[in-house]
Amino acid sequence: MTDPLDALHEPILPVDPDPAFAARLRARLERAVLDPTSALLDQWEDDMLTTDAPAPTTEAAAAPALHTVTPYLVVADASAALAFYADAFDGIRRGEPIMMPDGRVGHAEIALGGSVLMLAEEFPEMGLVAPTAGPVTQSLRLEVADPDRVVDRAVARGARLERPVTDSPYGRGGVVIDPSGHRWMVSRAAPAGPAGPRPGDIGYASLWTRDVEAAERFYAAVLGWETTAGSAPQGRQITNRVLPLGLWGGQQRPTVFLCYAVRDVDDAVVLVRAAGGTADAPVDEPYGRIANCVDDQGLPFAVFTPPPGAGPPPDTTRPGELTYVTLEVPDSVRARAFYGTVLGWRFVPGRAAGAWNVWVDGGDSRPVLGIAGGRAAAGVPVFAVADIAAAVEAVRAAGGTAAEPVFADYGTLAGCTDDQGGRFHLVQLS
Incomplete structure (x- = not known):
């Protein structure tokens, strides 16, 4: 005899997930991987459906995982x-000490x-x-x-x-x-092989600007850059720096465009798209196979496979070099999920709240990279100088703006804009 409940049971059919639910679920999974405090945010997301509970306002630094051996x-x-380990070795304290009676x-x-x-x-x-x-x-x-x-x-x-x-x-x-x-x-x-970018390192950087000729004059006056014609009329190549650098005009949105080294461009393109970004089809150029991309928060970049032995030497701390880049993003958790997937980056907490330092192959990226959340998507470069006071005066004389230098444990830093509003920093390393 047929069970009436079986006879009346409708077939199970797949349905499309609710987009809002799918977005929340993805965010939860990203936070679960990258932020051990994510339970607090998840509870807030549940509460906000029925209450006016305010969002948490403090982003706690995710601690490094314990390794097999811990000193x-x-x-x-x-x-x-x-205090010594924090000041001398850039240590980040984890919680409060446990006190004995x-x-x-x-x-x-x-x-x-x-x-x-x-x-x-x-x-x-x-x-x-x-x-x-x-x-x-x-x-x-x-x-x-x-x-x-x-x-x-x-x-x-x-x-x-x-x-x-x-x-x-x-x-x-x-x-x-x-x-x-x-x-x-x-x-x-010591490097294991020929000098060159490791997978995840910056292999090339270009300043996007509106007027390339004006940018050419400004950075020649401030950083001593020497240029030659690029592959297009709006492009320039910097010829007297160890890291391949360029200028690219006709852009209304000033930023620094970064090209990252990867082992296989075609594989990287698949990862970019799977992680929520967009990627053009790879093309072969004299300097390697390359694909232009945009991450899942609107920041453009590229991935390329350099020829053997190509790329910058490890030292980008000399005057005029690009020594550091901050990737400003709306959501640092999403950024860490995206770039960790695509480039294999690891992250350690930075000194500022909500800031993260990028590690490549067990150490700092080259040049050094950081991620800062809660901001519009942009890349902000930091250039090394020999004399911060003289460099600040050069910025102002060339038509840009420069804040008064401030001291940090790694050197003396000044926030600047060029004569077209492009943001950058200068640092005299200690």
Whole structure:
């Protein structure tokens, strides 16, 4: 006998998802991967359907994941040690220290790049003492982009120099003993092959501007750029810098257009489209196979596969070079999901709220890249200069604007605009 419920049951048919629901679900998945505080935002999204609950206003920094081995140090003064690691090694504190009833710090954490360093104060009754007064029994290797700068800064903040920074077959580095007595090998590994951009690095950058001839005059006066004709009348190539740079006129929206190296352009185009961006069909050019793209928040860029050995040397800190780029985006979570998918970028929290530093192949990208959320989509370049005061005066004399220089731990910085309103920064690196 046929079950009446089976006989009356309608067939199951697929339906198109509600677009608003699909958008919320995608955002939740992105946040779940990239931001451990996403549960707070998800709850707000549920609440907003029935209440007037305000949106959370604080974006907490996602902490690096714990690796298989995590250093756990004993220090004599936890507050002083945390301050040293933050100032000398660009550490980011993780939460508040756990205090013991007797006032000692029982546990504290600080993020160093993509790793976590744990520490506690001395507990002699448990046999845990800092090596301040005794021999060092271990070393910690700290991988950085600029070991000279980090070692100098560590010594200025109380570390003892054991070995000056030198070059070796394995890379460049030096050794310091921190104020707590721990030994640090501050290093930058030697490149594995010919100089050139790694997948995810910037291989080429172009300033988009309205009047290319005016931009040519301005940046020659401010940064000493020398130019030659580009592939089209509105294009110019910069000839006296290590990173391939250009100018591109006829654009109403000033920005910096970045071309990223990838292993396979055709594969990258598939990822761009799958991640919500748009991509032209790849084409072959003398400098490699390339495809123009736009990310899922409206920021244009390109991907290319460079010929073997092509690309910039690793050092883009000399005067006139593009040394840093900030990608300003409306939503930093979406940006991290997009570029992590397309370019394999990893991210570590920056010093400013809502800011993230980009890591490529376990270290800083070249040139260094950052992402800042809550802004209209644009790329803002930072150029190195030898004398910030003189460079600021050159900007003003050429018809641009420049704020008064401000000091940061990595150098002295000034926000500027060129004579057509294009934003950039100048930095005199310390």
